[in-house]
Amino acid sequence: MNTTPAVLFVCTANLCRSPIAMGLFAQQAGKRDQGRVWRIESAGTWTVEGSSVPRNVQLAVEERSIDLRHHRARTVSRALLQSFDLVLVMTADQREALELEFPEVASNVHLLSEMAGYKYDVPDPINGSIKDVRMVAHEIALLLNSGFEWIAQQIVNRREQTTHLVAKTEQVLKVNTSQEW
Amino acid sequence: MLSRSILGDYFAMLRHWAWLLVTIAVIFGTTAYVVSDHQPRVYQASTTILVDEAKANADYQSTLLDERRAQTYAQLLTTEQLLTTVIQKLGLHMTTRQLGSMVAVKVVRDTQLIMLQVRDTDPQRAARLANTLATTLADQTQNTRASRFGISKDSLQQQMSGLDKQIHQTEASLAQAQTNNDKAKQDQLQASLTQYRSIYANLLQNDVQLQLAEAQSSSSISQADPAIADTRPVAPRIAYNALIAAILGVVLAAGSVLLKESLDDSVKNPEALSVALGLPILGLIARIDRTKRSGLIVVEQPRSPVSEAFRVLRTNFQFTGVDRPIRTLLVTSPSQDEGKSTLCANIAAVLAQSGQQVMLVDGDLRRPTQHKLFELTNRSGLSELFKQPLSELENVIRRTSIKGVSLVTAGAIPPNPAELIGSEKMRGILQQLQTQADIVLIDTPPVTPVTDAVVLAQRVDGVVLVVRSDVTKMSACQQAVAQLQHVGANVIGLVINDISPRRARYEYAYRGYYNAYYGSHNKRRLQLPSWLSRKHQQTGTQVQVQPISALRDSPLKGKSSQHQ
Incomplete structure (x- = not known):
C-alpha cells in the first residue's frame, strides 16, 4: 500500500481556490512535516478542462511564493477521488454534489473550514479584484494553518481504519475458510 | 447590487x-x-491642356481673360462636333452620348489649365481618347483661327492688287501726260499717285501685322501633359x-x-422584473441542454452550474420560510411552456437531496407531465381520489427513483379540473398529504389561461412563480401576480428559467459562474476538441513537497510544482 498521504483540494473551476489551497498546503507540509513526501493535488467540480489560472490569481499567489503558471484546470472523476485519502472542498454545495455523484467516496469528502473546526463556505473570488483573491488566499492560509494537524490526523485515522478493516476482513475470511475445512 | x-x-x-x-x-x-x-474594371487616363494666348504683353487682365477662355475651351471639348470627330478619327463604334459620359473636363482653378479625364474599360483606349480629344481641340482651334486670318488676308490681298493695278494705270497715264506735255493733267496724276502709294504702304503694313498676329496665335492650345495608359483600375x-x-x-x-x-415585452432583466412585481428572485436557472439530458439534471449532473443554481434556490427558499415554515408549496407560471413542471420536479429532487421527505403532486389536471418526468404510469392519480374516500390516498402515492421524493400523478384527465381543485375534498387531500411528508410540492397549470392555480394558491403556504427568460411577457407576469395576490396567496418569489447562456454570460452574472468560468478569461481561448486537446494539455498539477531544507535553498516558485 502506498504510504504517501494524499490530499485533493476541490473547488468549482479549479482555477482559484483549490490551486491556492494546493500551493499553500504544500508550503505548510514542507514546513511542518519535514522529510515526508505528500501528494497534494487539486481539481474542480465543473471546469473548462485545461484553462489556466486568471492573472489576478497568479499575481496574488506570487506574493506568497506560489507559482500557478503551469497549472491547468481539470474536473474531478471517480478514479481521481478514489485515489486520495482526503478530499477537501470549499463549499457545502460542492460536498453535496460530490456525495450525490460519488457516494462511495462520500466519507472522504470534507469542507476545508471543517478542518479548522468551523463550518462555512470559502467564497469564490473569481470575478473579484486582486484584493478579493488576496483575502481568500489569506483565509485559506489561516484555515490550513490551524487545520494542518487535523488534516494529518484524519489521514492517519483513515489509514488505520482501512488497515484495521483489511485485517478484520482477512481474519473473517480465514475463520470462514478454517471452519469450512 | x-x-x-x-x-x-x-x-x-x-x-x-x-x-x-x-x-x-x-x-x-x-x-x-x-x-x-x-x-467591369474601369481605367482612367488624364491629360492637361494649356490654354495660352502667346502675347507679348501678358498682363493680369489678359491672364484673367485666358482663364475665361479656358472655360470656353473646356465646354468645347464635349461638343457633339468634337466628339464626332474623335470617334471618326479613332474608328470607334459608339455614340457621342456614350463618349460624352466617359469624359470629364475640369478647369484647374486660378490657372489656364484644363484637366481632361477619360474613363474606359480599356486603359489603352482611355489614353488614346484623352490624347485625341486634346489634339483635335488644338487642331480645330488652329483651323478656326487660320480661316479667320485667311479671310482678312484675302481681302487685304485683293485691295492691294487692285491698288497696285491703279498705281500702274496712273503711272502709265502720267507718262502719256508727260509726252503730251499737259502740265495740269500731270500735276493731278502726280497727286493721285502719291495718295495711292501711301495707301499701299498702309496696306502693306497691315499685311505684316496680320502675319505677325497669325504667328502669335498659333500656339494658343497645347497639351501640357499627354495621357499615359494606367493599368490600375480606378473603379x-x-x-x-x-x-x-x-x-x-x-x-x-x-x-x-x-x-x-x-417593442419586445418579454422578461429580459430579472432585476427589473423583481422591482416591477415587488417580489424577490429565488433562483436563476440557466437553459438546460435538452439533447444530452435524460432524467432530472440535479440528479444526473449534481456538479453542474444548473444544479448549483437549484441548490441556491433551495437555500433562498429556506430563508423565505423563516417565520412561517412552508409545508405546502405551489409552483406555477404566468403562461404556458415556461418549463414549470421540469423545474418543479428538479426542486422536489433538490429538496429531497437535503434530506427532506418531499411529496410531489401533479396538480395540472389539464396537461399532466410529472409521471413522464419520473418515468411512471399515470393510471391512478389525483383525479381518482375525488371519486374515492380519502383512505385510498395511500394507494396513489408512488415511490420514485429519487430517494425522498414521492409522487401523486394527475390521473385520468377530468372534465372539470378547476371545480375539483377548488373542492373541499382537495383541501382534505392536501392536509392528508402534509402528514406524510416534510413538504408538499404542487405542480399546477399556468395562472393566466385557467383559474386552477389561483384557486389552489389560497390553500397553500407559498407560491413560486416560474418565469421564462426572453419568452414570458412582463404584462403576463404582472397579471398573474395581481390575480394571485388578489385571492390572498403568499407569493414568495420568482424563479427565472431557461436563461440563455449568452444572457447568462452578459447580464445575469449573479453567482459569477457564467461570467467567470465561461466568460471573461476563457472567452478568447480557442477550445480544442477533446480528442485533440487531450494529447497536448496537462491537466492538474501535482505538488511534491520537498523537505524544508530543499525548500530553503530554492523557493517553491517554479521548482517544486511538477506536472503530470
Whole structure:
C-alpha cells in the first residue's frame, strides 16, 4: 500500500481556490512535516478542462511564493477521488454534489473550514479584484494553518481504519475458510 | 447590487446581439465585395491642356481673360462636333452620348489649365481618347483661327492688287501726260499717285501685322501633359465598397435590434422584473441542454452550474420560510411552456437531496407531465381520489427513483379540473398529504389561461412563480401576480428559467459562474476538441513537497510544482 498521504483540494473551476489551497498546503507540509513526501493535488467540480489560472490569481499567489503558471484546470472523476485519502472542498454545495455523484467516496469528502473546526463556505473570488483573491488566499492560509494537524490526523485515522478493516476482513475470511475445512 | 445605467443596458443588449451584428456586417460586406468584384474594371487616363494666348504683353487682365477662355475651351471639348470627330478619327463604334459620359473636363482653378479625364474599360483606349480629344481641340482651334486670318488676308490681298493695278494705270497715264506735255493733267496724276502709294504702304503694313498676329496665335492650345495608359483600375473600389456596406449593415442591424428590443415585452432583466412585481428572485436557472439530458439534471449532473443554481434556490427558499415554515408549496407560471413542471420536479429532487421527505403532486389536471418526468404510469392519480374516500390516498402515492421524493400523478384527465381543485375534498387531500411528508410540492397549470392555480394558491403556504427568460411577457407576469395576490396567496418569489447562456454570460452574472468560468478569461481561448486537446494539455498539477531544507535553498516558485 502506498504510504504517501494524499490530499485533493476541490473547488468549482479549479482555477482559484483549490490551486491556492494546493500551493499553500504544500508550503505548510514542507514546513511542518519535514522529510515526508505528500501528494497534494487539486481539481474542480465543473471546469473548462485545461484553462489556466486568471492573472489576478497568479499575481496574488506570487506574493506568497506560489507559482500557478503551469497549472491547468481539470474536473474531478471517480478514479481521481478514489485515489486520495482526503478530499477537501470549499463549499457545502460542492460536498453535496460530490456525495450525490460519488457516494462511495462520500466519507472522504470534507469542507476545508471543517478542518479548522468551523463550518462555512470559502467564497469564490473569481470575478473579484486582486484584493478579493488576496483575502481568500489569506483565509485559506489561516484555515490550513490551524487545520494542518487535523488534516494529518484524519489521514492517519483513515489509514488505520482501512488497515484495521483489511485485517478484520482477512481474519473473517480465514475463520470462514478454517471452519469450512 | 445591480443599478445599471440605460447606456449600460444598451451596451449589454448590443453585446447580446453582437453575433447578429457581425453576421449582417459580414453578409453585407461580402455581397458588396462580390458584386464590386464582378463589375467591369474601369481605367482612367488624364491629360492637361494649356490654354495660352502667346502675347507679348501678358498682363493680369489678359491672364484673367485666358482663364475665361479656358472655360470656353473646356465646354468645347464635349461638343457633339468634337466628339464626332474623335470617334471618326479613332474608328470607334459608339455614340457621342456614350463618349460624352466617359469624359470629364475640369478647369484647374486660378490657372489656364484644363484637366481632361477619360474613363474606359480599356486603359489603352482611355489614353488614346484623352490624347485625341486634346489634339483635335488644338487642331480645330488652329483651323478656326487660320480661316479667320485667311479671310482678312484675302481681302487685304485683293485691295492691294487692285491698288497696285491703279498705281500702274496712273503711272502709265502720267507718262502719256508727260509726252503730251499737259502740265495740269500731270500735276493731278502726280497727286493721285502719291495718295495711292501711301495707301499701299498702309496696306502693306497691315499685311505684316496680320502675319505677325497669325504667328502669335498659333500656339494658343497645347497639351501640357499627354495621357499615359494606367493599368490600375480606378473603379470599382472593392475594399471601400465592402467596408461601406459592412458599416451600413451594422448600423441597420443595430437599429433593428434596438427597435425589436424596445417593442419586445418579454422578461429580459430579472432585476427589473423583481422591482416591477415587488417580489424577490429565488433562483436563476440557466437553459438546460435538452439533447444530452435524460432524467432530472440535479440528479444526473449534481456538479453542474444548473444544479448549483437549484441548490441556491433551495437555500433562498429556506430563508423565505423563516417565520412561517412552508409545508405546502405551489409552483406555477404566468403562461404556458415556461418549463414549470421540469423545474418543479428538479426542486422536489433538490429538496429531497437535503434530506427532506418531499411529496410531489401533479396538480395540472389539464396537461399532466410529472409521471413522464419520473418515468411512471399515470393510471391512478389525483383525479381518482375525488371519486374515492380519502383512505385510498395511500394507494396513489408512488415511490420514485429519487430517494425522498414521492409522487401523486394527475390521473385520468377530468372534465372539470378547476371545480375539483377548488373542492373541499382537495383541501382534505392536501392536509392528508402534509402528514406524510416534510413538504408538499404542487405542480399546477399556468395562472393566466385557467383559474386552477389561483384557486389552489389560497390553500397553500407559498407560491413560486416560474418565469421564462426572453419568452414570458412582463404584462403576463404582472397579471398573474395581481390575480394571485388578489385571492390572498403568499407569493414568495420568482424563479427565472431557461436563461440563455449568452444572457447568462452578459447580464445575469449573479453567482459569477457564467461570467467567470465561461466568460471573461476563457472567452478568447480557442477550445480544442477533446480528442485533440487531450494529447497536448496537462491537466492538474501535482505538488511534491520537498523537505524544508530543499525548500530553503530554492523557493517553491517554479521548482517544486511538477506536472503530470
